[in-house]
Amino acid sequence: MKKFRLSILLAAFVVFSSNAQTNFQKLKGAIESAPAVVEGKIIRQSSFQDEKTGNIFTKNYLWPAT
DSSP states (O other), rough: HHHHHHHHHHHHHHHHHHHHHHHHHHHHHHHHHHOOOOOOOEEEEEEOTTTTTOEEEEEEEEEEOO
């Protein structure tokens, strides 16, 4: 029974690890293809919903990084 639990735990680790690696690659690709990358601290946020599509967008107001 312990070997079964260990096998399940190992399988879950492999799945989560590969998922994290895939997300990292997507983020890396998005950063490389972005026209500008801004670094700073978020000082205020506001969200709004597009009435046509229903998509929710977030506007971030940044304080420049020092």
